[in-house]
Amino acid sequence: MNDESSKRKSCELAKALLTSNEDYLDTVLALSFLGNNIHGQCWETEFHIFGLITSETDHLPLKKVRQHCSDELLSKSDSEIQETINYYSTQVHAACTEILEKYGNV
16 A cells, blocks of 8 residues: 555545544554554654554454454443543544544545
């Protein structure tokens, strides 16, 4: 994926994250990956928060493996995901807004 398509995809995902928390972990992981692709690494960039969240939640199941998890694990995971969403909501909103402002014209 080249820089331009990474920037377009990051705007698409930032818009999605601003409107919904559906597939939150998958979206955050994708934004971390795109930040690494654009900048070489996401740290100390507008994508920093996504790398941080990805690192802190890497033990939680992504969408593609959730179907193989027990209801108990999913319940615990969903609770932790919601705590993460609540805790980082201001920072995620700011990062998504910055991504849209910075790359929205690509």
